[in-house]
Amino acid sequence: MPRLTIDGREIEAPAGQTVMDAARAAGIFIPYFCWHPQLSVPGNCRICVVGVEDKGGEWIDIACNMPVSEGMVVHTNSEGVRQRRKDTLQFITLNHPVDCGICDKAGECTLQDYHYEYNGERSLSRDAKNHETKHHALSPRIVLDNERCIQCTRCVRFTREVSKSNGLGMQNRADHSLVRAVEDGSFANDPYSDNVIDLCPVGALLSPSFLHKARVWYLKPTASVCPGCARGCTVNLWHRRPEWRLRAPDMRAQNESIDRVTPLENPAVNGPWICNKGRDLAKLLGRARAEGAMLKGRAAELQGAIAMARSLIAAARKPVALVSSWGSNEELAAFRAAFGERLDARVKADHAPEPGEVVEDAILIRADKNPNTAGAKAIFGDAPPDIPKDADLVLVWGEGLDFNRIPAGAKIVYLNAWLQPENGHADVFIPISIQTERSGHYTNFAGVTSAFAKCFPKPAQAADAETLFASLALAPGGGP
């Protein structure tokens, strides 16, 4: 393995590796815009220049395309390198509007960071900037500000190399080159399109659903797992920081909603990407909630409903349970611990593919649209979610069951978070919390377990399933 020196540190790097990779492996930071660990190396932004000692002098080239060689001495912060970076940042901001004040990317913008770190000077240009299209819709999900674009082509390469939709390209030439979507509109069908928003090092690619919604420094990310399919991609759910809570008439909507979803890089599951369904979790998890407990469709106190459910379960001769594939491993274990073998428990699919949704592909998307089928089946086995004809009580946990499949005369105890017509058809209905209101783990289709953390407090009327099961399993009257 070649030995080389970077900023005075001797390191060893595999032959064929680039200086960029070798430096990163050694914890030495070299700035970059166009480079990305998962994409090809176009070497077009020119910010990653480093100096290599040569015959008493120094030659400067880009680190992302420079193979390591034995004995090379690299400087990432020599005077020559600093000047080149300044030059490059002058070029990059030449036609960039520097409108950070109204830019969604401000606060997490690579260009902003580098400008402070490596340039810090006003533009040396006294000429008007090029004007290009603002708010150009690449698809219904993505708007492009061509003036902010620094033409690093990360987005273009993503559609070529990762999502393979070939949905984006670089049109024209020189400083009037423009990122554009393919004219047949097929970029709108790229189920991974929104990753280009994260990939964009500046505020050129934006999500209309997040546009001007919040400054990012008022938000905080909570690690979570996308429940959209059995891949279980790890994500960050961004929501208002508690210390920046807004006082507003709709306080809950303002302070306890998911403002955006971004991937949480995870080599074992999803790499740095997620699909667009994951981006829309705010919609999936923001559906109308069940208001309160009910007995045969009539509102009831939660404790009364729990007591009623408990006695129905205790009285049943042949009770059957359909457990949720959206339950966390902790909840599923609690269910098993509470009921043991007393209930004939089978795993049910809460969600099936929606019309128009990508059912399955070779990238991330799985056909099973539930996050914890594997975790549930590990406990309750692989039996199909059939309901025996002679069942006299069915405990349904989670949405998605057609109640017509329940034998006539069987009692129904229903635990569900959402406002749905079935709620009123149950003998006992108990509202429960959702993923963002509790912590837990899901196990994905490949057996990888990922954790999700609580973002918001649960509504007062909802029960916490993990503790609820124990009280449902108690004998009537309170004793075991």
Place this chain on the structure above:
Amino acid sequence: MRHLVPEFEKLKERYPAGFEASLVLPCLRRIQEDRGFVAEEDIVGLVDYLGVPRIQVEEVLSYYTMLRRKPIGRFHLQACRNIACSMRGAEGVVGYLRKRLGIGPGETTPDGRFTLSVVECLGSCGTAPVVMVNEAYHEDMSLEKLDRLVDELAAAGEGK
């Protein structure tokens, strides 16, 4: 575009298998020669025929100056204005053509006969200034020669 496929098939044999994308430029040139420009249906047909991503064809069309997606006049006058031609009177040539045709660069006469373009070096510096009419170079252009050329083209245009 479909009627050109037999020609394209012959071209295809001369490129290594798996690199059909090499045909994008020759095919677009041929299509333009045939139709005068590259139409939407040509793009659709070519993408289908070559199996290349459509975006690649769009990028190529947008990049090269000789390719166009809209019809132009019957006679495309391209006046070079690079260094050698400018030093030999190209600015006068362009000025003359503007006046004589009543259009600016990038425009087509209302009768659809002439389109005027200004272009960069055509590799005819020793015989500057040069004006290209469709495929043909007209070199050592003086204003008198230019006058005669436009007359001839106009007369040829009458026939149609």
Place this chain on the structure above:
Amino acid sequence: MPGRQLIMNFEVTPTSHTLEAYRARGGYATLEKALTTMQPVDITKEVTASGLLGHGGAAFPVGRKWAVMKPGSDETHYLCANADEGEPGTFKDRWILENAPHLLVESMLIASYALGVRNAFVYIRGEFDLPYRRIQGAIDEAYAAGLLGAKLHGTPFELDIVVYRGAGSYVCGEASGLITSIEGRKPYPRNRPPRLTVRGLYQKPTVINNVESLANITGIVRMGAEEFRKVGTAKSPGTQLISISGHIAKPGVYEVEYGYPWARFLDEDCGGMLHGAKMKCIVPGGISTKVLTRAEIEPLMLSHESVNPAGSGLGSGGMIVIAEGTCMVRLLQVLLRFYHHESCGQCTPCREGMGWMHRIIDRIVAGQGVPEDIDRLYAISEANDGTTICGMGDAAGYATVGILNKFRDEFEYFIANKRSKCDGRLECLA
């Protein structure tokens, strides 16, 4: 005649480009000699020994480029003749394509044999019509005569030559941009490493030589490296095609033996200045080489070792003669407009720098210049030097710095007085 002739050594007639005429001049005999009496490695050795320098502009030794190839290996190799002649002021490859297309075909056959190539390309700029028809015609003739194709001269050697036409882009003349163009994409140049001789067209080892460089191969193999070296100078063997334009009495393409006195070439061979004007300066080899004044070239010979120390180069041989009275500010405006127009837009310094310089010079010409503009043009040129993917950013900088260094006063005058020191003229009046 400026010295001995190796390429333009026949009388041009309406039929001199045909196979018949070429054969009458001894054409394709060298191919037979090469195929039947020489091993591929012998040819590369001759070419290396000849000291032939590339004629595309960089004067890189052709033999050194060839030596990287491994003709014996199973891997596919490609050869491309770079006929994307687009450097303003340069039109000498056009002469070869139009008048000696078979010389190029024969040379490409010999080169392909030497390099283990079975598929070769001629990448010709899109606007060239007659040159295209001539080279395509020559290839068709060669096929019909059994000089191209399979089992040539009873050997297992075979070659197909495809003429690939561009569609209007300066950057395609850059070797890696050319390759990317053949691959059917926008001609974005590529970062090195890898070199194209390691991974070029279709990811295979590829040699790309300028048309004129290749055209010399037949002569070198015919006469041998030793004889070839007797032409020209020790450090610049052979000849160079000079295409001369601008304010000169007899513009055109001349074959000049290296070592020929520059001033004599201009004054005698090219008939002196247009309208008897005085010479202000000269672009020696395509607009990307730095201008030299008449006084500077007075003692120089036309050879790399004579011109390079003067701070410029013979480049592509595209000489542009500029008469006294020509406005250098407006001249630079024409050049910067060109570079801006032709920047592919891939890498930052060139994409932004070309537009920036163009805007500055436009503003100066519009009478809105400020003194710091001159320093800014220098700084942008400097920031493009060695920082871009291909050489275009550098080239624009050289052109700019070359003119600013020598004619700074004209720029200062224009900025201060809002008008040209030279009437804003680019033409040379009678």
